[in-house]
Amino acid sequence: MAEAPVGVFDSGVGGLSVLGEIHALLPQESLLYVADCGHIPYGEKSPVFIRERCVAVAEFFREQGAKALVLACNTATVAAVADLRERYPDWPIVGMEPAVKPAAAATRSGVVGVLATTGTLQSAKFAALLDRFANDVKVVTQPCPGLVELIETGHLHSDALRTLLRRYVEPLLAAGCDTLILGCTHYPFLKPLLRGMIPANVILIDTGAAVARQLQRLLAQRDLLASGPARPAQFWTSADPQHFREILPMLWKKSDIVSSFVR
Numbered sequence: 001m002a003e004a005p006v007g008v009f010d011s012g013v014g015g016l017s018v019l020g021e022i023h024a025l026l027p028q029e030s031l032l033y034v035a036d037c038g039h040i041p042y043g044e045k046s047p048v049f050i051r052e053r054c055v056a057v058a059e060f061f062r063e064q065g066a067k068a069l070v071l072a073c074n075t076a077t078v079a080a081v082a083d084l085r086e087r088y089p090d091w092p093i094v095g096m097e098p099a100v101k102p103a104a105a106a107t108r109s110g111v112v113g114v115l116a117t118t119g120t121l122q123s124a125k126f127a128a129l130l131d132r133f134a135n136d137v138k139v140v141t142q143p144c145p146g147l148v149e150l151i152e153t154g155h156l157h158s159d160a161l162r163t164l165l166r167r168y169v170e171p172l173l174a175a176g177c178d179t180l181i182l183g184c185t186h187y188p189f190l191k192p193l194l195r196g197m198i199p200a201n202v203i204l205i206d207t208g209a210a211v212a213r214q215l216q217r218l219l220a221q222r223d224l225l226a227s228g229p230a231r232p233a234q235f236w237t238s239a240d241p242q243h244f245r246e247i248l249p250m251l252w253k254k255s256d257i258v259s260s261f262v263r
Contacts, residue, residue, distance in 0.1 A: 002224050005030040005231070006215065007061030008070040011042040011053075012152050013244075014186030015072025016251045018096075019233070021208035022070070026216055028228030032064055038238035041148045042075040043117025043184070050119075054080035058088065060236075067224050068092040070215060072185050074116065078123040092218040098126060098183040099205045101133040106203050107179040111138045113172030116183030118143040140175045144168050144184070151186045154247030157193065165190060166197055173198060182206040189251060235259065 008019050012035050019033055034057050036042075042050050054076050061069060069084070069091055071077045077095035085093050098120065103112045112134070120126055121141050130139055147168070150161045172180060180202060182188055188206045195204075219225045235258045237244040245258045 001067050003030070003226050004065050004067035004224075005032045005234075006068045006070065006219075007032045007034070007058075007064065007066035008072050009034040009036065009057045009061075009076075010071075010073040010185055011035075011076065012037045012040040012148065012186065013154075013247060013251055014148065014151065014184060014189070015070075016248075017185050017188040017206070018070065018072035018208045018211050020252070021212040022215060023233070025209070025212040026219075026225075028226045028230050029219075030226065030231040031233040032061060032066060033233060033235045034060065035235070035237040035239075035244060037152065037240075037244065040152060040239075041117065042073060042079075043119040043148065044145070045075075045119070047079040050076055050079035051083055054084060055087070058084055062088075068094070068215065068219060070211065071095045072211070074098060074184055075119040078120060078125050092215070092222060092224070094211055094215045094218065096185065096207055096211060098129060099181050099207045099210070100126075100129040100139070103179045103181050103203075103205050104133050104137045106205065107137055107177075109176050109178040110136070111140060111176040112179045112181065113169075113175065113177035114139060114141045114181045114183050115144055115147075115168060115172075115187055116141065116181070117148065118145060120183055138175075140172055140177055142168050142172055147190075148184065148186050151189060152247075154250045156189055156250070161190075162193060162197075165193060169194065169197060173202070177202070179203045179205060 081095035
């Protein structure tokens with residue numbers, strides 16, 4: 001089982017940012033990735049629908065022999081991680097959460113901004129994180145409808161994307177935020193664009209590296225760390241495979257397989 005692959009999924013291409021962190025920390029692990037692009041964005045869907053999609057993808061990974069599951073999606077984690085852990089008690093399952101704790105520790109102005117989907121910001125889990133870690137700081141949240149869909153096109157420097165991102169970032173800067181949480185796995189791909197529109201002293205925080213470390217801990221606890229060599233990563237999508245095949249090289253710089261995912 002140690003040489004079995006790890007399954008990673010997101011509503012679209014955003015989870016590739018997490019996949020990259022996992023690959024960097026655990027290069028000996030074989031990786032499977034599902035982009036549920038046919039049902040994007042999760043952030044605007046009901047929790048019931050999101051849980052159904054998560055179970056469908058989880059069952060697919062079980063059929064592929066995955067030894068662990070990573071929900072590389074904040075919205076999916078909020079809606080489904082508890083149910084998935086109950087359904088699959090034998091499986092190491094890693095979820096996402098907005099990096100409120102490290103952001104609260106990093107801020108110097110005492111004001112933290114959060115860029116995230118509507119679903120994440122409205123969740124009880126996000127509220128609990130604020131209650132637990134943000135008592136001494138002011139947190140300014142910014143829902144970002146439309147941003148995920150533009151990132152999914154693969155055109156990360158388009159005028160439309162730049163305009164929308166600036167509209168969401170400017171109120172956070174005006175509020176005095178010196179630390180910005182990238183609360184969606186799609187958003188780390190916007191770091192180059194963001195750096196061109198925020199002061200140099202503003203800190204950007206995401207949780208991809210922390211997720212990779214948590215996966216490493218859970219695999220080690222169960223003696224499931226692979227010794228390698230890793231097989232080439234494999235990719236599936238629930239939308240048009242050709243579109244995914246075209247944008248994959250923009251976000252993942254390795255040679256891989258793209259197939260369709262039907263569920």
